Amino acid sequence: MTRKYYAKLLGLFALLLGVHTLATLLLFNELLALSARQQLSVLGWDALLAGVIAFILILPVAAWFSAGIAERLKRVIGFARYLAEGHLAARLDLGGSDELYEMEQALNQTASRLEYSFAEIESRRKDLAVMLDSMQEAVVAVSADGTVRWSNALMQQIAGTQIRVGRPLVHSMRDPDLLAAIAEALTQERLRTGRAYSLNPGRIYEISAAPLPGGGALAVLHDVTGIEAAEQSRRDFIANVSHELRTPLTSIQGYVETLLEGPLPKEATLREFLGVIQKNANRMNRLTEDLLTLATVESPNYKVTPLAIRASSLVADAVESLAGVVKDAGLVLQLTGAPDDAVMADPDAINQVLGNLIENAIKYAASGCRVEIGAMRKADEVVFQVRDYGPGIPSAHIERIFERFYRVDKARSRESGGTGLGLAISMNIVQAHHGRIWAESELGQGSCFCFTLPLETPDEPEDGQLLSIAPRIDS
Numbered sequence: 001m002t003r004k005y006y007a008k009l010l011g012l013f014a015l016l017l018g019v020h021t022l023a024t025l026l027l028f029n030e031l032l033a034l035s036a037r038q039q040l041s042v043l044g045w046d047a048l049l050a051g052v053i054a055f056i057l058i059l060p061v062a063a064w065f066s067a068g069i070a071e072r073l074k075r076v077i078g079f080a081r082y083l084a085e086g087h088l089a090a091r092l093d094l095g096g097s098d099e100l101y102e103m104e105q106a107l108n109q110t111a112s113r114l115e116y117s118f119a120e121i122e123s124r125r126k127d128l129a130v131m132l133d134s135m136q137e138a139v140v141a142v143s144a145d146g147t148v149r150w151s152n153a154l155m156q157q158i159a160g161t162q163i164r165v166g167r168p169l170v171h172s173m174r175d176p177d178l179l180a181a182i183a184e185a186l187t188q189e190r191l192r193t194g195r196a197y198s199l200n201p202g203r204i205y206e207i208s209a210a211p212l213p214g215g216g217a218l219a220v221l222h223d224v225t226g227i228e229a230a231e232q233s234r235r236d237f238i239a240n241v242s243h244e245l246r247t248p249l250t251s252i253q254g255y256v257e258t259l260l261e262g263p264l265p266k267e268a269t270l271r272e273f274l275g276v277i278q279k280n281a282n283r284m285n286r287l288t289e290d291l292l293t294l295a296t297v298e299s300p301n302y303k304v305t306p307l308a309i310r311a312s313s314l315v316a317d318a319v320e321s322l323a324g325v326v327k328d329a330g331l332v333l334q335l336t337g338a339p340d341d342a343v344m345a346d347p348d349a350i351n352q353v354l355g356n357l358i359e360n361a362i363k364y365a366a367s368g369c370r371v372e373i374g375a376m377r378k379a380d381e382v383v384f385q386v387r388d389y390g391p392g393i394p395s396a397h398i399e400r401i402f403e404r405f406y407r408v409d410k411a412r413s414r415e416s417g418g419t420g421l422g423l424a425i426s427m428n429i430v431q432a433h434h435g436r437i438w439a440e441s442e443l444g445q446g447s448c449f450c451f452t453l454p455l456e457t458p459d460e461p462e463d464g465q466l467l468s469i470a471p472r473i474d475s
């Protein structure tokens with residue numbers, strides 16, 4: 001465009017120069033003819049001289065004019081190149097009012113529009129990047145050849161290395177499930193889902209890889225470790241419940257069928273059979289009650305309404321309510337002392353926790369053993385302890401005994417009527433009081449179960465002044 005314009009101007013200038021030269025030559029010719037006829041008058045020479053002077057004068061003017069245009073055109077070309085290099089904020093200084101001025105003005109407008117569009121695109125790109133980085137999902141987009149187009153912060157974190165744009169994704173992420181899902185989305189152009197287990201040790205990701213409209217694919221990773229663990233726990237729980245119910249039920253069924261199908265046995269045998277049936281029915285009853293309690297204390301809505309109550313009262317209540325059971329088991333329950341400090345506790349719920357711990361000591365410590373119960377103040381809480389001198393708990397099991405249905409020795413525990421829910425219930429109750437519960441044990445030396453309760457806060461009413469008590473939980 002600018003070159004054409006430049007060529008036109010030069011052509012016009014050449015035409016003018018040609019016309020002027022032709023006119024001068026014609027005049028010179030006329031004068032020669034005239035001088036031949038009339039012996040060259042002074043006027044003829046003057047005219048010739050004027051023509052030559054005019055020609056000489058017009059040359060620098062034309063040269064100056066053409067140099068000015070060429071200079072402006074050069075400036076315009078230079079500016080266009082500068083724009084092409086990405087300097088969109090640059091503008092041309094405008095001057096004059098000719099066609100070149102209009103061209104310069106048009107170029108400036110184009111630069112302004114380009115600058116605005118690029119700023120708009122950049123701002124959208126930044127918004128998108130912030131949005132993608134704040135997502136709970138990890139995202140990566142690849143081109144048709146498998147090279148990375150972009151990825152968000154979480155994806156980089158999972159990869160554990162910088163995912164470089166323009167490089168093959170396989171250089172940064174090697175999980176076979178993720179790569180297979182992306183490859184399938186690229187080649188078969190359909191949504192592919194799957195699970196990645198080796199991206200991040202111990203974590204499970206759900207993959208969704210979808211083809212992109214303009215080619216390439218987008219993969220989204222969602223961390224499902226928690227969901228998977230909850231699902232697994234739910235499955236385990238159902239399996240455990242079914243198993244725990246089936247054992248006594250099968251026994252009841254067997255004895256009832258024997259009684260119904262054969263001749264009635266003698267009274268003593270009949271009583272024995274009925275005794276077994278009753279024992280198993282009781283066991284089923286206890287299990288369902290424990291399950292209901294567990295459902296209550298594990299519910300997110302479960303809340304205790306604590307009262308300010310003396311630690312010594314809580315310990316004394318537990319000793320009193322279990323004294324008979326302890327005696328029957330041939331054990332000695334010894335009170336090692338408890339402070340009169342007031343703690344925040346729901347007395348019934350804490351009585352149940354202490355009851356569970358003492359019952360465990362009775363069940364798992366050998367007959368004749370001593371069981372100690374006591375409490376002591378430590379900083380802004382009181383630590384309650386139930387200690388036995390039984391066989392103890394192997395260290396491999398100690399972390400797990402608070403899990404639902406977890407029993408160190410399943411056969412022994414079941415024999416003694418245990419369902420494996422007592423400590424899980426106790427843990428939930430203590431945690432609802434903002435306390436902690438744990439076990440310490442040395443094999444062959446016995447076990448010590450401890451839990452904490454927070455001290456009474458100054459604005460709480462005194463022991464016995466509050467009437468409301470949290471829902472009673474029976475196990």
Ligand SMILES: Nc1ncnc2c1ncn2[C@@H]1O[C@H](COP(=O)(O)OP(=O)(O)OP(=O)(O)O)[C@@H](O)[C@H]1O
Nearest residue numbers: 360361364401407408409413418419420421422423
């Ligand atoms: N004092 C203890 N000494 C040795 N092992 C213990 C003691 N207390 C608990 N355990 C172990 O921890 C397991 C879990 O105890 P938990 O109270 O939850 O269940 P359980 O006593 O078997 O049944 P439940 O309490 O529901 O009747 C027990 O089965 C037992 O193996």
Ligand SMILES: [Mg+2]
Nearest residue numbers: 356360422423
């Ligand atoms: Mg128990």
